[in-house]
Amino acid sequence: MSRCAQPLDYETLIAYWLGELPAPAEADVEAHYFACASCATRLQSLAALGAGIRAAVRDGAVQAVTTPAFLQQLKRQGLRVREYATALGERVACTLRADEDAVAGRVRVPLAGVQRLDALQRFEVGGTVQEWRAEDVPFDAEAGEIVILPSAAALRPLPASLLRVRLVAVDEAGERLLGEVTFAHTPG
Numbered sequence: 001m002s003r004c005a006q007p008l009d010y011e012t013l014i015a016y017w018l019g020e021l022p023a024p025a026e027a028d029v030e031a032h033y034f035a036c037a038s039c040a041t042r043l044q045s046l047a048a049l050g051a052g053i054r055a056a057v058r059d060g061a062v063q064a065v066t067t068p069a070f071l072q073q074l075k076r077q078g079l080r081v082r083e084y085a086t087a088l089g090e091r092v093a094c095t096l097r098a099d100e101d102a103v104a105g106r107v108r109v110p111l112a113g114v115q116r117l118d119a120l121q122r123f124e125v126g127g128t129v130q131e132w133r134a135e136d137v138p139f140d141a142e143a144g145e146i147v148i149l150p151s152a153a154a155l156r157p158l159p160a161s162l163l164r165v166r167l168v169a170v171d172e173a174g175e176r177l178l179g180e181v182t183f184a185h186t187p188g
Contacts, residue, residue, distance in 0.1 A: 088179025125161035
């Protein structure tokens with residue numbers, strides 16, 4: 001297989017795969033990858049990666065912050081998702097039933113002008129606290145929303161617990177707190 005002289009960038013391929021491109025751009029991408037074995041292979045690799053991620057989410061092994069478009073793709077693939085819509089500053093009571101594959105917190109966030117978004121997460125169960133930082137999480141500024149997908153496998157056996165997520169915009173000037181949302185989990 002020969003290398004492509006003008007390869008499609010990964011952002012374009014991902015947007016195409018997620019169905020996020022406007023019709024003219026979608027047609028251009030299709031024309032290119034149907035004629036280009038190199039880009040077709042790259043797209044197939046992305047699709048395989050996506051299938052693996054969907055399987056990991058379905059199995060409850062993934063915890064992620066992602067975009068509304070990615071959540072829609074998971075649902076189109078048959079994933080049963082319980083969704084909670086919220087905004088920064090709110091506290092949401094949530095659960096995950098046995099017949100559901102995943103739970104998603106859809107959080108409205110003002111993302112205009114944000115270059116990089118980090119999610120500082122604090123998980124509290126019993127007397128135990130775990131904290132971690134997800135750096136450079138994917139977001140769509142126009143959508144004004146991010147999706148928090150906690151690990152279903154980790155949630156299912158838990159007693160009542162709290163997940164606090166602080167969203168921080170990061171740029172060359174430093175960090176700016178956008179706000180915090182709290183998910184109060186109860187067993188399903």
